Amino acid sequence: xxxxxxxxxxxxxxxxxxxxxxYYALFRYRTFPPAADQPMETLDVPYLERSxxxxxxxxxxxxxxxxxxxxxxxxxxxxxxxWGRASVPEVTVAAFHNGERIxxxxxxxxxTEDHQLGRDVFSDACAVMLPLVEHPQPNTxxxxxxxxxxxxxWKAARDAQxxxxxxxxxxSERPYADYYYPFEPREVFPITNEPIPSAVEDLVARGVxxxxxxxxxxxxxxxxxxxxxxxxxxxxxLAADGAADEAALPIGGTRAVAFxxxxxxxxxxxxxxxxxGWVRLRVWPAEAPAGASGR
Amino acid sequence: MREGYVLGxxxxxxxxxxxRFPWVRRLLKSRWMPLALILFNVFLFTVILMAGFFGGxxxxxxxxxxxxxxxxxxWVLLMTVLVPVLSRFWCTMCPLPFLGEWLQRLRLFSVRYExxxxxxxxxxxxxxxxxxxxxLMNILFLATTFAxxxxxxxxxxxxxxxxxxxxxxxxxxxxxxxxxFCLYVCPVSGFQGLYSNFALTEVRVKDPEICARHKQKGCVxxxxxxxxxxxxxxxxxxxxxxxxxxxxxxLKTCEYDNMxxxxxxxxxxxxxxxxxxxxxxxxxxxxxxxxxxFFVTFQGPWGTLKDWANAATLSGYLTFxxxxxxxxxxxxxxxxxxxxWGARRAARQSVPLKKVYVNFxxxxxxxxxxxxxxFSLGIILPNGSYLLHVLxxxxxxxWNLFGTAHFPWTPVLTGLMPYLMILTLLIGLLFSIxxxxxxxxxxxxxxxxxxxxxxxxxxxxxxxxxGLLWLFVG
Numbered sequence: 001x002x003x004x005x006x007x008x009x010x011x012x013x014x015x016x017x018x019x020x021x022x023y024y025a026l027f028r029y030r031t032f033p034p035a036a037d038q039p040m041e042t043l044d045v046p047y048l049e050r051s052x053x054x055x056x057x058x059x060x061x062x063x064x065x066x067x068x069x070x071x072x073x074x075x076x077x078x079x080x081x082x083w084g085r086a087s088v089p090e091v092t093v094a095a096f097h098n099g100e101r102i103x104x105x106x107x108x109x110x111x112t113e114d115h116q117l118g119r120d121v122f123s124d125a126c127a128v129m130l131p132l133v134e135h136p137q138p139n140t141x142x143x144x145x146x147x148x149x150x151x152x153x154w155k156a157a158r159d160a161q162x163x164x165x166x167x168x169x170x171x172s173e174r175p176y177a178d179y180y181y182p183f184e185p186r187e188v189f190p191i192t193n194e195p196i197p198s199a200v201e202d203l204v205a206r207g208v209x210x211x212x213x214x215x216x217x218x219x220x221x222x223x224x225x226x227x228x229x230x231x232x233x234x235x236x237x238l239a240a241d242g243a244a245d246e247a248a249l250p251i252g253g254t255r256a257v258a259f260x261x262x263x264x265x266x267x268x269x270x271x272x273x274x275x276x277g278w279v280r281l282r283v284w285p286a287e288a289p290a291g292a293s294g295r
Numbered sequence: 296m297r298e299g300y301v302l303g304x305x306x307x308x309x310x311x312x313x314x315r316f317p318w319v320r321r322l323l324k325s326r327w328m329p330l331a332l333i334l335f336n337v338f339l340f341t342v343i344l345m346a347g348f349f350g351g352x353x354x355x356x357x358x359x360x361x362x363x364x365x366x367x368x369x370w371v372l373l374m375t376v377l378v379p380v381l382s383r384f385w386c387t388m389c390p391l392p393f394l395g396e397w398l399q400r401l402r403l404f405s406v407r408y409e410x411x412x413x414x415x416x417x418x419x420x421x422x423x424x425x426x427x428x429x430x431l432m433n434i435l436f437l438a439t440t441f442a443x444x445x446x447x448x449x450x451x452x453x454x455x456x457x458x459x460x461x462x463x464x465x466x467x468x469x470x471x472x473x474x475x476f477c478l479y480v481c482p483v484s485g486f487q488g489l490y491s492n493f494a495l496t497e498v499r500v501k502d503p504e505i506c507a508r509h510k511q512k513g514c515v516x517x518x519x520x521x522x523x524x525x526x527x528x529x530x531x532x533x534x535x536x537x538x539x540x541x542x543x544x545x546l547k548t549c550e551y552d553n554m555x556x557x558x559x560x561x562x563x564x565x566x567x568x569x570x571x572x573x574x575x576x577x578x579x580x581x582x583x584x585x586x587x588x589f590f591v592t593f594q595g596p597w598g599t600l601k602d603w604a605n606a607a608t609l610s611g612y613l614t615f616x617x618x619x620x621x622x623x624x625x626x627x628x629x630x631x632x633x634x635x636w637g638a639r640r641a642a643r644q645s646v647p648l649k650k651v652y653v654n655f656x657x658x659x660x661x662x663x664x665x666x667x668x669x670f671s672l673g674i675i676l677p678n679g680s681y682l683l684h685v686l687x688x689x690x691x692x693x694w695n696l697f698g699t700a701h702f703p704w705t706p707v708l709t710g711l712m713p714y715l716m717i718l719t720l721l722i723g724l725l726f727s728i729x730x731x732x733x734x735x736x737x738x739x740x741x742x743x744x745x746x747x748x749x750x751x752x753x754x755x756x757x758x759x760x761x762g763l764l765w766l767f768v769g
Contacts, residue, residue, distance in 0.1 A: 007418060007469045010398070018462035023460075025348045025451040078677045080596045082769040086710030172662045209598030269598060277704045 031086040042280040044068045045095045045102065047287075052233060054105055055224040060062035069094035074261060074274035080208045081271065088274045089124070097283060099237055102126055102249055104152075104234045105157075105258065113225035113263030115156035123157035124225075124262035125273075126232050129258040130247030130281075132204075150247035151203040151211070152219045154232050156264070159199035160173065199223070200234055204245040215277050216241055238283075245287055252285040296614040298736075301560040302729050310500070311558040314546070316345040323543045323556065326521075328405055332388035339364070342689055343655060344457060347692050348434050350450025351517050357681045357704075359450040362687035363599055365457070366447050369680050372627070373487075377666060379561070382494035383487050386540040387554050391460050392477055395468025396525070406521055413517035417469045422479055429574035432485030433581055437623055439482045440585055441616050444592070444604030473525040477540055489578045490664050491536035492564035492657070497557050505553045506531035513548035521547030533666070535564045563658040568737055573649065576656035577624075580631055583759070584623035585657055586666040590766055594673055615662045631656070642739040642748030654738045662756055665723020666763055668754035671715040673767075676712050678706040713768040722766070730752060732755045 021027040046067060052058035054202045071092045076084030106126050132148035200221035205211045218241060223232035240248045249255060256278045264266035297300045314320040322328055346360035356362040399415045400407055407414055433620035445452035447560045458483065467476040477484050500506055514530040517523035521544045524530050530540055530545035531553075545554045546618045591597070592615075602608070603615035635652045680702060687700035694700065708715075736742065 003416075003419070010467055011466050014462050014465045018458050021348065021458055022451075022455045025454040026352060057461045076709050076712075078673065078706065078712060079594070081594055081766070082596070083709075083713060085713075207598045208601055209596055 009141075029191075032270070038155065039073065041070060041277075042282055043070050043093060043095060045051060045097055045283045046280060047099060047251075048096045049098055050096075051098055052235075055218060055232055056224050056226075056237070058221075059105065059233055060226050063096070064094055067094045067096045067105075070279070072259060072276040072279060074259075074276055077260070077273050077275045079272055083271070084273050084275070085266060086274060087266040087268050088261045091259055091274075091276065093259060093279075095281070097251070099251070099286065100238060101235050102238050102283070104178050105260070106230075106232045106234070108230055108261050109228055109229050110225070110263055110265075111228050112265040113156070113230075115160040115225075117157045120267075122267060122269040123155045124223075124230060124264045125268075126223075126230070126263040127151055127153040127260045127273075128234060128258065130249070131243065131256050132247055134255065144166040147207040148204060148245065149204060150214070150245065151201075152221070152234050152236070153201045153203055153222045154199055154223060154234060155178065155201075156223060156230075158226075159221075160199070161221055161266065162199040165222050185295045202236075202246075214243070214245055216246075218242065218246070226243050249281075249283055251283055254280055255282040298733075299563060301414075305560040307560060307566070308561045308750060309560055310499075313496075313556045313558060319556070320546070322510055323546045326406070326547070328543060329661070330404060333390055336388050336390035338395055340457065345451045346456055346689050346691075347452075347454025347457065349535055350454075351360060352449045352451050357678070358649055358684060358691050359453075360664040360685040360689075361450050361453045361457075362447055363678075363685045364680055365453055367674055371675040373483075374664070374667045374671045375675075376489045378506065379493060379668070380495050381541075382491040382496045383539060384496075385399055386477060386484065387542060389477075391457070391481070392464040392468065392474065394461065395465040395476065396474070398465065399468050399473070400522070406517075406519060407592070408517065408519040411516075413522045415472070415491045417768075420461050420470055422471050422475045423718045425438065426479055428479070428572060429485045429488070429578050431479055432482060433574065433577050435480065436482040436485055437581055437585070437620065438577075438586070439583070442603070443589065443621065444606065444615070447593075448605070470692065473527055474540060474542075475520075477526070477696045478526055478538060483577055483664075486551075486582050489582070490660060491539075493562045493565075493660055493664055494564075495538060495558055495561055497533075497536055497559055498530070498539055498543070499555060499557055500531050501553050503531070503554045505551050509551065509553075513550060514545040514554065517544075517551075518548050521545075523548070531678050534569050535567050537570075557734045562661060562726050562730055565586075565660055566733055566737070568654070571653050571657070574602070576653045577628065577665060579659045580628050581623045582629040583663040583666060586663060586670055587763070587766065588619050588622060590666075590670050590673070591764075594670075595766070631755060637751035637754075638735075638748040641751055642735075642744040644739045644741070644748070645745050646738055651738055651748075654733065654734050658752060658756065659725050659735055661725045661726035662759060665719050665726075667720045668723075669763070669767055672712055672715055672719070676709050677706045679707060690742055716767045719766060720760055720763055724756060726746045727756045731756060 019257050044108050048063060048066065052061045052063060069092050071090050073090050074086075076086045078084065086107050088110065091106055093104065093106055095102060095104045097103065106124070106128075110124060114122065117123055128151070130150045130152075132150060198220050200219040202214045202217045202219045203211055204214050219234060219236045221232060221234040223230055225231075236249075238249050238251065240246045247255070247266050257280075258276050258278050260273045260275045262273045268274070299307050301307055315709040316321060343361040343364055344359065350359045350361060353434075356366075373385055397403060399417050400413075401416050439456065442452060442456070446456065463480065464476040466482060512516075512531070513520070513523070515523050523540055524545060526538055526540045530539075533539060544557075546552075546556075592600050599611075600615070603611035604610035632652060635655055638655065639646060639648055639651045681704065683699040687697045688694045731743075731752045732749050735745040736751070739745040739748045
């Protein structure tokens with residue numbers, strides 16, 4: 001009898017400990033210390049009283065020599081299928097602002113210029129991802145990253161349509177027969193060919209499979225391929241339009257940013273891309289911070 | 296395919312006795328083995344539980360010691376190395392039933408042996424006969440996966456799961472005999488048992504004649520050197536790895552050193568036609584089905600499915616549970632039944648459909664294991680570098696114990712990952728085909744009928760592999 005009482009008591013103790021422990025674990029909400037979650041690389045965005053035009057001259061403007069750049073390793077995207085294939089090993093990024101607009105320049109090696117779309121023909125592309133929150137969660141591990149992000153996606157095919165680069169070839173083959181209505185130009189109210197305002201799509205995503213264009217397209221850009229190298233400039237007004245789905249870029253502030261590159265000739269498209277991890281984006285005020293370089 | 300050979304290359308009877316080396320036998324006969332490993336894991340899991348407890352519901356999984364060690368390191372090691380190579384070696388060193396077993400024995404190191412038996416503290420009741428199979432483990436493992444969307448992103452969920460397993464093991468150890476919890480309840484035990492039939496190692500009798508002459512049977516009832524088989528088995532009659540927890544007590548208690556740990560060819564236990572049952576058949580199919588669901592949910596491009604699994608809405612979560620359970624308990628077993636029915640019809644033999652179904656289910660084990668290994672590669676290669684971080688800062692308190700707290704996220708060999716997955720699946724398919732052909736010979740007496748009957752099963756295995764390849768590498 002005494003033994004049974006002890007056993008029942010022990011069982012009660014174990015169950016109670018489990019219930020109390022679970023209660024505290026489940027309802028003891030705790031935020032993650034941001035210090036442990038900071039990206040390792042920093043991309044400085046100095047203040048320069050200049051602009052660059054979206055032209056080849058702008059891409060090669062000597063001002064870029066004065067801007068600190070970072071060469072970032074790229075890894076295949078493997079969080080969601082289709083996975084990347086390590087098509088592009090690295091991307092060199094530089095950025096500056098003039099108090100009104102921010103300019104990014106992305107450069108990466110690519111032996112072929114791919115600005116056509118067709119059956120099994122894919123466009124080269126790059127993108128800048130800016131989280132919508134100040135301290136984003138790490139960007140991987142199954143289902144871990146579920147916060148929103150504002151994405152600026154430049155595509156060579158889109159660039160050719162907007163800026164007229166070799167438009168005849170772009171029109172030569174249409175990839176999505178279901179969506180392309182060949183008599184569109186003759187229609188009174190065309191609906192399948194929306195006008196393209198920019199070579200860069202201003203997108204928002206809140207988790208896998210939710211990528212969608214923002215209502216207000218505010219990012220401009222243009223790319224140039226020369227001697228096996230893509231140079232792409234992207235620019236947006238620093239001041240956000242106030243919408244919840246646009247990333248803020250406060251002057252003097254630090255935000256996270258990530259980059260992605262697609263090599264169309266190697267079959268990259270959609271999720272099949274090469275990506276960087278988070279990079280710390282430090283937007284300098286008009287007066288450079290102590291110890292900063294690049295001006 | 297040569298009869299009696301694995302893949303037509305290695306004789307099924309080939310064995311290499313690891314315990315022939317005196318130091319291995321000494322090690323396994325020492326009472327420090329496996330106690331030392333268990334104590335290390337008790338420490339490790341204490342830290343894991345603390346990390347889960349303090350992590351709450353919102354800390355990201357990447358930077359949580361509990362999540363990283365359990366779901367990234369342990370799970371991947373279990374599926375890629377421990378089970379396929381070392382059988383149930385995890386059970387050897389598992390810390391989860393440690394408290395319960397300690398309470399039963401009231402000894403940590405030494406052996407209690409009084410009046411010709413090992414006395415145990417507790418009620419020592421017999422587990423109900425109707426539950427002495429894998430059904431409960433099937434249901435519990437499947438139910439556990441309903442919360443899989445939380446385990447990798449919510450540390451508290453991992454804490455609750457592990458704490459529940461420990462609490463249940465203690466409670467059942469106080470009520471039922473020996474390792475009843477491990478045998479019939481532990482959610483991890485069931486698939487380890489089934490997949491261990493494919494493993495490269497085994498604990499077996501060296502000379503059955505010696506056991507036949509030996510009347511005391513210390514391996515069953517225990518003696519002053521060790522406990523009678525805690526897994527309630529008859530070690531002298533082992534023919535399959537399924538329920539052997541590799542505790543090595545039988546090596547300690549055997550007076551004639553007649554127990555051995557052997558290396559062997561993979562998959563030979565899957566051919567042992569002994570105690571096969573629908574519970575194990577379902578276990579094989581559930582494991583295959585869950586591997587598919589996990590991949591689709593966690594690594595697929597379908598955000599809605601992720602939201603469902605992560606309980607973004609109650610209706611979505613219930614939909615996930617409904618679809619997940621239906622797929623594993625009804626749809627996949629029904630699809631397999633169609634192929635089995637085709638096999639029986641093609642063989643034109645009057646063998647009961649249930650027997651054909653159960654027998655051929657074992658052919659899916661190598662492919663299922665390969666699917667899990669492939670899935671595991673997709674976890675460890677992209678995310679493994681976070682382990683360095685959590686080792687230095689296990690509770691995310693800003694520590695840097697080993698100087699690796701700020702090691703950046705570094706995916707490893709992710710460019711090769713699809714090729715490694717393809718290779719893994721094809722190896723799994725090869726073994727599955729080999730097993731299926733041999734099981735066909737066991738099931739259908741006539742050789743020609745066996746060949747005819749094998750074809751539909753090969754079709755199932757091939758179609759499943761193609762589906763997995765499509766999922767994994769597009």
